[in-house]
Amino acid sequence: MQTREDALSIFALGGLHEVGKNMYVIECGEDIVVIDCGNKFPDESLLGIDLIIPDITYLVENKHRVRALIVTHGHEDHIGGIPYFLKNVNVPVYATRFTLGLIELKLKEHRILRESDLIEIHSESVIQIGNMQIGFFKVNHSIPDCLGIVFNTPQGTIVHTGDFKFDLTPANNERPDIHKMAEIGNKGVLLLLSESTNAERPGYTPSEKMVGENLDAVFQKSKRKIFVSTFASNVSRIQQVVAACEKYQRKLVLLGRSMVNVVKIAMNKGHLIVPKSMLIDARDMDEFPPEKVAILCTGSQGEPMAALSRLSTGNFRDVEVLPEDTIILAAGPIPGNERNVTRIVDNLYQLGAHVIYGSGSSSGMHVSGHGYQEDLRLMLTLMKPKYFIPIHGEYRMLHHHQLLAESVDVERENIFILKNGDVVDIEQTIARSTRTLPSGNTYVDGGDVGEMEFVLRDRRKISEDGLLMIIIPINIQEEKILGEPEFISRGFLDQNFAELRKSMKQIALQTIHELQQANRNSRNAMKKQIKRSIAKYVKERTKKEPMIVPIILEI
């Protein structure tokens, strides 16, 4: 018999129809468990916005029922929203050793580390929360210490894969728990949530070892300095750079704040082993010949303030790119970053360097951390779920993941392509999706956190054609205009403004005069009419539509 404690609800507050701000929620009876809390970076239309995080209204309203945040791994799109979440819903955070290291860094920056409750887990941990027994399995990805999660509930087993690929020859020898996954599948999986990032790509993801082999080849033949730029969190790749340095007796310099920070965490937590004498300071580089030095640096995405960008324009203190140096971009550009990356490549070539770059794995210096179609099919085959929710991806990725699931015999009607907020309710092991919770984007802009629709609309308008202010001083006692209207513009016209100002003054005065004649001189009528007549004139004369701000100044 179905009871209240058995009720299962599953939904996402972020991560569906998008890549980023992952946040998935499992409710079992009265207990709510949250999986991941990521951020997303704004595109260029979100002028001035620093970050996007999930709208957590539902969780705040139900915070007395939220028992835990479980984090699958330490990438920004899975941990970047945690400080904002904990400030509102302070629950225990469960994550592996390395992931916790990165979370701690973040909480320290937000000055809430002390009041946070962080609990270290590993792949053999078991957590009991209400009716749920929660276990884990190891998966490969592009950062150490990643987990998939198994929720054993009264109605059956729910599996969340986290981000994963099957790398049978991982650089760190941490193989995926395939046997454990097979066992879980054999016992029966009611619902699988699996990530969809590479559902459009045929075949298997290449192994991280491939990058190591190509790095080795370059280290072997290079006669000058070698720069390798990659994600600081890709510890396996960094380990392979260390291995090449060891083999070819190069000293290693770390450049960039996040590279230094993350390498420190990785070494402390035992995920990265660097021979003591290998690391040197940038200022000591000159003591070694160029063929005995390698540099690991941030900025592989073309970030303008990161190490690689500054190196490419000769703006890095102590370190210089010289002719015949080799620069390896050991990371594919994330969609949207291509132009920034190629700008850096151009600059590096102009310095006379050899540059090894390319999109995706075409350069041999990058492999994806996300499983391709065959990896995804393997996961679906191992888990044999009754129900399936493709997660973590834009719509076309979810759609292709659905086709993959059908190809390994998941019933089409048992696959749910959801939007953020759409709930799948499971009762008596039957799943249905009929209701939707509030969800959306919360913007972080400096100290401000919220919707900011008005602010963004104004910024967009002004960024197009600038802004034109008309200040009309009015004597509040006598209800008459004090002097002439004043016009001030920003971001509007480059030239001929003085001339335009003259005609605009006449138009404004004429408009006021007409309104007064018609006895329609309320503040609002005046503002509206002046705005309209000035806008019309400006558009005719300049073909532009600046934001027009009439200001009635009462004195």
Added chain:
Amino acid sequence: MQTREDALSIFALGGLHEVGKNMYVIECGEDIVVIDCGNKFPDESLLGIDLIIPDITYLVENKHRVRALIVTHGHEDHIGGIPYFLKNVNVPVYATRFTLGLIELKLKEHRILRESDLIEIHSESVIQIGNMQIGFFKVNHSIPDCLGIVFNTPQGTIVHTGDFKFDLTPANNERPDIHKMAEIGNKGVLLLLSESTNAERPGYTPSEKMVGENLDAVFQKSKRKIFVSTFASNVSRIQQVVAACEKYQRKLVLLGRSMVNVVKIAMNKGHLIVPKSMLIDARDMDEFPPEKVAILCTGSQGEPMAALSRLSTGNFRDVEVLPEDTIILAAGPIPGNERNVTRIVDNLYQLGAHVIYGSGSSSGMHVSGHGYQEDLRLMLTLMKPKYFIPIHGEYRMLHHHQLLAESVDVERENIFILKNGDVVDIEQTIARSTRTLPSGNTYVDGGDVGEMEFVLRDRRKISEDGLLMIIIPINIQEEKILGEPEFISRGFLDQNFAELRKSMKQIALQTIHELQQANRNSRNAMKKQIKRSIAKYVKERTKKEPMIVPIILEI
């Protein structure tokens, strides 16, 4: 003996270290000939700018010596700047039939068609300008009627390739003039200018015929409507869509203004043949079963207002995308457009359509119009130039083109990698690059054409954190403040502005008071000090840095 009339100078005013706004110049003695005059589309940092065109200061200053504008083909990055150029330097424009058709359209929009002097040429035309005899050769590209140019000068032959690939099985059967090119090369080429767009890509560019074969396969099996989105100017591709419609007896609908316009020009000029009864109006589509209709539409780059985008969101009158319809994106996304394109793909999948898309030629529905490395090597081999200037590309493309030239035995010291404005002077058949002419970007923003650096700087600043105005009314006779300062913001804070305003008022009044005490109450000192104290306070309180505009209003 070298005479003034023999002097040769070659330079670019656009097209080097960039993809776009191509404009190359050949000076022979007193005569100046310009090749192409393109535009470039602004990236997101150029807020509100409509177009970028070359800075033509040098040509305007020397307009009495400019004899002709020769146009290689009709793409925007080769013709988009022509109206602005002719308004300043009205010289005869030489181009092929189809290219002239597109230029006429542009001049009509700018209302200068009547006063322009357009001269039709073809691959066998010969033009004499001063000491130069100018001939042409046919090349393949992704638009009809493309030319390479041969300048026979007293010092030797200069060849400009235009944009090209070698397509030995072109869809329109217009093969490249390989024999003519071989002959030119055999006679001796002093200087080659060759385009570099795909200098990074190994191999040969696939033939346009490949797309035709893949289109045919989709037309054969599709049971519902087929939409094909491509560049309107890619007439060969459109011809292949027409062929598939003919074979599988589908009617054809044209959607989008540029598709309708360009197809009309192509049909009029004889470059496109469409059976009379094939074209139908969108409003008559319902008279035919869906498996008997195909639609050619604009918007393959994800342009938000173009046909495909509107179809994907159900906002196109008369035409609807329905489940099981097939949509073919027969064009690769230009760098920077990826996100807009994938957004459309997502929407189309949500409508239940089949979508065929992919980057570059991976979908089989697009091939590049620009030669890959082997095409470029073939051109270099045919021309056997003494000197070589790689053109049309960002720095890394020029660099790779240089390596290709070296691989076919062009001497390294005879290759010039130039910037826009860098001049190669040839005297007694010896080439040197020692001087640079003014060059750069001219921005078009509504009716304004110019540099606009101030305007852009303001727009950027405001787009980040908005704008905060402080108006301080001052009695000009008595030199005292009339009432309280007024604060007005746009694009700044979403919430808590009222509260902030209160403290800012106090700070402003306090600042003014202090200045008056110190007898430093000039307008400028007051503005500067108020700006500084308000900025400091705002940054502390909100972590933001809006543009602050203090206004002293004299009444």
